[in-house]
Amino acid sequence: MGKIFAVVLVIIALASAYPIISNKYAMPEDISTHGHLIDEQLHETMWEAGLSFLGAQLVLAYFVWVFTNRKAGSPLKTFPGGAKVMVIAAILFVGTEILALGVMGQKAWGSVYFTAPKPDALQVQAQAGQFAYYFRYPGADGKFGAIHPDKIDEGNQNYFGLDPANEVEARDDVVSGELVVPANREVQLLMHAKDVGHSFYVRELRIQQDFVPGLDLAIHFTATKVGKYEIICTQLCGLGHYNMKAYLNVMSPEDYDKWMKTQEAAQ
């Protein structure tokens, strides 16, 4: 049975690694300017984690194969070097890995969170509520009207609780169910939660950020490829959570301008 265990373990280890090595389940194409840093980081980690995984499983299988059902009277042996070697190896190898990954990872993380958005970044406000997203553009005046939670009225399509009767800024705000952005221009997304926690996850953008009720956050990104991508909620938000999604529509700058003109005209 010890030998069966060893064989099974080798098969499991190799079978587990195969889909990764053959890249059968690849990440979707990256369409952001920062995403390659994250992908490289993940790739690097995959090597280190993968080798540790295979190494440990194969050694375990080998030792179990060799050291079970030994002939009677075979002497017990101790691993050369004993515990000291193990402790030093763990500290050296893992310590180096931690330093390398930690330092590298800081760069990728920083590219998302520690850089300020460009002054000409397109500002869009995203509001997440059970179970839909709405996106708001400031309109020609470049200013958002204030949000009044008591004025939210989804029946009359006042999703943000705007007060155009009394506030000039709110009158030209453009509201859309789809996040439409021009390609290759930085977008600053101002994130507002209407009710409970939600999340903004676009796989292709390599961005995931929770909406926190009571705490408005901002993230920024630049999409580089025209196309439609899913925005999905990854924070458990209630019964319709599985169905909460919207689309990120990346357009060429010309198409974006056209789209914005039609929207403004419709307000």
Added chain:
Amino acid sequence: MQETSVPQAHVHAPPEGFIRKHVFSLDHKVIGKQYYGLALVAVFLGMALSWLMRLHLVWPNAKVPGLELLSKVGAPGGVMTPEYYLSLLTMHGTLMVFFVLTNAPFAAFGNYFLPIQIGAEDMAFPRFNMMSFWVTFTAFLVLITAFIIPDGPPIAGWTSYAPLSAVGKDAGPGMQFGESLWGLSIALFCIGSLLGALNFIATTLDLRAKGMTLMRMPISTWAWFITSCIALLAFAVLLPACILLVLDRHAGTSFFIPAGLVVSDRLQPHSGGSPLLWQHLFWFFGHPEVYIAILPSMGIVSHILINSMRKPLLSAKVVIYSMMSIGFLSYMVWGHHMFVSGMNPMSSLAFSFPTLTITIPATVMTLIWLGSLYGADIQINSASLFALGFISMFVSGGVSGFFLAQPSIDIYLHGTYFVVGHFHLVMGVASLFGVFAGTYFWFPKMSGRMMNDNLGKLHFLITFIGAYCIFMPFHYLGLVGNVRRYSSFVDDFMGPDLMSLHKFITISALITGAAQFIFLFNLIYSRFKGAPASDNPWNATTLEWSIPSPPPWNNFGDKHPIVYHDPYQYGVRGNKGDFVMQDSPEQSIVSGD
């Protein structure tokens, strides 16, 4: 360190009558078995829920016969609704994390064997001990009551993030009374665990037999002791958090609810609270909880592995110090659950480094286990197989932690099945392998009968392969970006490829789950019909094997054991064979390399 500590053995009369013997018993062994029984009920219930969820994920419109009986609203005509899926998700997580992974390796085995392994007659506070079980049992009843109330169980997940969990019925079905039951149940569970942890600590420090210095305690006892210290601090934070949550729900307070929220078209009458406060409190408990689940299994597995290898570990001390450093570090890393939560991005880096650092003691332990196997004379049986399987699972679940410890990668993986694969392997499966190993190993002591080894090996083989077939593919799904906590995948992104992977997982889960009935059968059958066990069937060295199987009510009879040796005198020439027991006054002679 003092060579001996004076045992202040708790003396009480033998129990009389059925109630005192089997129900409200003060005997730590009975309480240990009660915890085990409760965990067994919870684990099969939790597993059944996971079956229902897995079925729904791949065949969302399938009629499950009998499901309507569980909930008419949640499964009209036997077809599960999306919100009922979330109810099952919540109950599965809560049952498994609290009532299985905390109860079985820690409370059940710890209660039964910690006093015996240190040569004590009972726990330091037997009445507290009885209370801790019955409070935990009440917590269980309160939790499963949520299944039968009209509103149904809560849908906020086992983490119960506020404000979804705090605003009450506006948040959806199950969030009215079901969520309050959840908060109450977990608060009770915290009280039970705190009493238990205090008891473990006091017992370990005060009731050790003569000669049982701290460093002569078996590794399993060390693991339970370290776990108690972790639990004491962790549950002490979750308890007030749950109380605040219940206050938000029923007393109109606003600890976790900010102003201006419009839920179900109603402006919520709250202001000033912070959803992130709940997350901080919850994960301050939640991360140490992972180690509360895994450390006892590390101890149990080390204990069994040494016996099966017939030689000591390369260094037991290093393993103990590693467990201590893991326990210490576990309090500095909770923020890694919150990288994308909206917390200051600077803190993410601060939480990332200690998280990565935990890899060092974890790697040290793994290398010690592996290195100790070298040159051993490994005895293969059900217990040792599960112990070896534990190492494999711990490695597999551990390496994926390397990804998630880095905020920059977590941005992509956080909401995906990658995380599900990671925590199920490392804290679920690995920890349960420790429990299985412990069961096969200690069953003879607990019942006086052996478990069937062939059935045990069959159970191991199916469970080992099955667990990999279930949880390894989760990582692939996560890499592609398949999101978790979804009752069905309505988006066009789900290609047929991913769906076939989901089907594979579901079928593996059904088979692996079914194999657990082999274990259950073995457990019940062996209890009554198993071959009689001797006092020391594994030729083991520690004190639990020096007394009859099953032990008398006061463990050591009228004797007070005296300890002469380190716990693991294997590979030596002793009077009885290649081992010398801890309480044997004979000199042990190392039989040489």
